[in-house]
Amino acid sequence: MTAKEKDQQIEVTILNAARKVFVQKGYDGARMQEIADEAGINKALLHYYFRNKEKLFLAIFVEALESFIPKIGEILQDNSSLFEKIEKITEVYINMLKLNPYVPMFILHELQNHPEFFIDILQNKGGIRPMKVMEQLQKEVNEGKIRPVDFRQVFVSVISMCIFPFAAKPLLLGMLFNNDEAAWDIFLEERKKFIPQLIKESLKVK
Amino acid sequence: MTAKEKDQQIEVTILNAARKVFVQKGYDGARMQEIADEAGINKALLHYYFRNKEKLFLAIFVEALESFIPKIGEILQDNSSLFEKIEKITEVYINMLKLNPYVPMFILHELQNHPEFFIDILQNKGGIRPMKVMEQLQKEVNEGKIRPVDFRQVFVSVISMCIFPFAAKPLLLGMLFNNDEAAWDIFLEERKKFIPQLIKESLKVK
DNA sequence: CATAATTTTGACCATATGGTTAAACTAATT
DNA sequence: AATTAGTTTAACCATATGGTCAAAATTATG
Numbered sequence: 001m002t003a004k005e006k007d008q009q010i011e012v013t014i015l016n017a018a019r020k021v022f023v024q025k026g027y028d029g030a031r032m033q034e035i036a037d038e039a040g041i042n043k044a045l046l047h048y049y050f051r052n053k054e055k056l057f058l059a060i061f062v063e064a065l066e067s068f069i070p071k072i073g074e075i076l077q078d079n080s081s082l083f084e085k086i087e088k089i090t091e092v093y094i095n096m097l098k099l100n101p102y103v104p105m106f107i108l109h110e111l112q113n114h115p116e117f118f119i120d121i122l123q124n125k126g127g128i129r130p131m132k133v134m135e136q137l138q139k140e141v142n143e144g145k146i147r148p149v150d151f152r153q154v155f156v157s158v159i160s161m162c163i164f165p166f167a168a169k170p171l172l173l174g175m176l177f178n179n180d181e182a183a184w185d186i187f188l189e190e191r192k193k194f195i196p197q198l199i200k201e202s203l204k205v206k
Numbered sequence: 207m208t209a210k211e212k213d214q215q216i217e218v219t220i221l222n223a224a225r226k227v228f229v230q231k232g233y234d235g236a237r238m239q240e241i242a243d244e245a246g247i248n249k250a251l252l253h254y255y256f257r258n259k260e261k262l263f264l265a266i267f268v269e270a271l272e273s274f275i276p277k278i279g280e281i282l283q284d285n286s287s288l289f290e291k292i293e294k295i296t297e298v299y300i301n302m303l304k305l306n307p308y309v310p311m312f313i314l315h316e317l318q319n320h321p322e323f324f325i326d327i328l329q330n331k332g333g334i335r336p337m338k339v340m341e342q343l344q345k346e347v348n349e350g351k352i353r354p355v356d357f358r359q360v361f362v363s364v365i366s367m368c369i370f371p372f373a374a375k376p377l378l379l380g381m382l383f384n385n386d387e388a389a390w391d392i393f394l395e396e397r398k399k400f401i402p403q404l405i406k407e408s409l410k411v412k
Numbered sequence: 413c414a415t416a417a418t419t420t421t422g423a424c425c426a427t428a429t430g431g432t433t434a435a436a437c438t439a440a441t442t
Numbered sequence: 443a444a445t446t447a448g449t450t451t452a453a454c455c456a457t458a459t460g461g462t463c464a465a466a467a468t469t470a471t472g
Contacts, residue, residue, distance in 0.1 A: 007449085028234035029319060032430060045450055047431065069377075102318065109315050111376045112308065113235060122380055130382070147407075152382045152393060153400045160370035161363050167373070168365070170317045171275075175334055176358045187358060194359045201353075202408035213419085238460060251420055253461065 014039045014049055015059065022060045023106045027114060030057070054117075061110060062121060064103050068096070072159070073128040082136045086158055087196045093162040094192050101166045108167075130155065146203040154199060161195045220245045220255055221265065228266045229312045233320060236263070260323075267316060268327060270309050274302070278365070279334040288342045292364055293402045299368040300398050307372045336361065352409040360405060367401045 017038035021030045032053055036046045050056035075088045097104070111118060130151065137154070140146045165172060169184070177183045223244035227236045238259055242252045256262035281294045303310070317324060336357065343360070346352045371378060375390070383389045 010449095025319060026232065026234060026315070028232060031428090033428090042451060043430085044432080044452080048449075051431095053430065105311075105315060105318065108373045108377075109232070109311060112311065112373075113231060115376070122377070128381055150393075150396065150400070153397060155382070156371050156374075156378065157367050157401070157404065159374070160366045164366035164370040164373075165362050167314045167318075167370075168362075170321070171314075171328070172362065174328055176336070176361070187356075190356065191359060194356070195363070198363065198404065198408045200408075202404045202406075206412055216419095237458090239458090248421060249460085250422080250462080254419075257461095259460065 010039075010041070011049055014041070014046060014056075015063075018050075018056050019060050019063070022057055023064070023100075023102045026106065026109055027053075027057050032056075058117065058121075061107070061117070064107055065121065067100075068103060068107065069128065071096070076128060076130055076133045082133065082140060083196065083200055085133060085136075086199055089158055090162055090195045091192050093159075094188055097163065097166045098188065101169065104163045105167045144205060147205055149203060154203070158195060158199065161191075161198075165191070216245075216247070217255055220247070220252060220262075221269075224256075224262050225266050225269070228263055229270070229306075229308045232312065232315055233259075233263050238262075264323065264327075267313070267323070270313055271327065274309060274313065275334065277302070282334060282336060282339045288339065288346060289402065289406055291339060291342075292405055295364055296368055296401045297398050299365075300394055303369065303372045304394065307375065310369045311373045350411060353411055355409060360409070364401060364405065367397075367404075371397070 014035070017035050018030075021035045021038060025031075030053075032046060033043055035056070036043045039046070046056075050059065071092060072089060075085055075092065078085070080088065133155075134151045137146070137149070137151050141148050165188070173179050173181070173184055177187065220241070223241050224236075227241045227244060231237075236259075238252060239249055241262070242249045245252070252262075256265065277298060278295060281291055281298065284291070286294065339361075340357045343352070343355070343357050347354050371394070379385050379387070379390055383393065
């Protein structure tokens with residue numbers, strides 16, 4: 001391994017450690033020492049690679065934002081039908097959330113808690129262009145296939161139904177699933193079908 | 207004002223200050239000094255009334271949990287019909303969230319972040335008994351009025367659609383509302399009708 | 413009014429934490 | 443091999459923070 005390769009390798013190691021700690025504990029709860037330990041290096045070296053806590057945090061936060069937000073944008077823009085898009089979003093997001101259940105809460109918590117950081121970031125990474133889907137929806141309304149409805153209400157509902165259960169898992173697992181993780185997994189799998197069906201059955205004019 | 211009254215008064219003042227700071231910044235981000243300042247007292251006095259940060263935090267957290275969770279329980283238990291219950295939950299929760307938009311995120315964040323605190327609390331405060339509604343739903347299914355459906359999916363969906371928009375407000379406001387707060391308020395008001403209608407139209411067998 | 417009990421305060425303490433520095437070590441370059 | 447540039451470390455620093463304490467101020471009690 002050349003020096004440069006090793007250099008990049010350690011940077012990746014640091015980012016992995018930082019991601020783990022920041023996402024789980026948030027900016028305020030995260031400790032540079034813990035990140036260093038997790039990465040198997042000492043604190044000074046951590047500061048050598050990322051000048052300070054804020055810079056390191058921002059790297060993780062932007063990465064998280066980039067991995068979660070634009071994916072919706074892509075799907076909304078593609079050529080599939082309205083309901084296919086809802087199915088895709090549900091499927092893609094629930095799968096993503098099963099792998100990274102804490103990321104959305106992390107994003108939302110930091111967004112509320114440290115807005116200073118983000119005024120500019122959101123301008124670039126936080127945008128989606130819903131024009132295309134809105135036209136698709138309007139067309140289906142005009143054709144009498146679905147009832148008139150505010151696109152934003154539908155959109156926010158789909159996203160909410162996908163993401164929120166992961167945030168509320170600690171509560172829901174006790175309340176509705178007797179702390180049975182397997183039942184929870186089944187619930188999530190069924191949810192991939194339930195959400196699109198809920199929307200479809202509700203909007204379709206029959 | 208007698209001494210006892212003043213005593214209680216200052217305790218309330220402290221709790222108000224603590225609520226504000228903890229809910230906004232979370233346990234890790236909150237500073238005892240800031241709470242003292244907010245309450246207009248000094249730090250030593252704060253420790254005189256609430257021995258330490260954890261005790262003070264717990265008072266606020268339990269209060270938040272008690273004000274948010276049992277309210278669903280009540281509605282689910284009362285004598286109104288299934289759809290009336292969904293309407294009530296939506297109405298009550300969105301109103302409550304308009305007044306306390308940060309509370310649910312606060313609860314969920316701390317629940318993930320400091321589970322040590324909560325193992326026992328949840329046993330008492332985190333329970334709801336969905337038996338009654340489940341029977342109501344089952345009855346309507348048996349009578350052929352609504353299609354067969356997992357109660358938990360419906361319940362989680364309603365809660366998600368109510369709460370999540372408040373958590374995601376910083377993102378949504380920019381993405382869908384051009385940072386227009388008035389438009390956001392209208393959106394929330396319309397949501398009180400949209401959510402029950404979505405469920406109703408979807409479940410009703412026509 | 414005098415004494416006891418309670419409440420409030422400023423000064424203080426121990427520790428945790430983000431960050432720095434100078435020296436040691438390693439690897440590339442000549 | 444010698445020099446240089448880049449990497450890693452241990453020791454340190456300044457500050458923030460939760461928490462304490464003894465004295466002062468206030469309030470209740472005999």
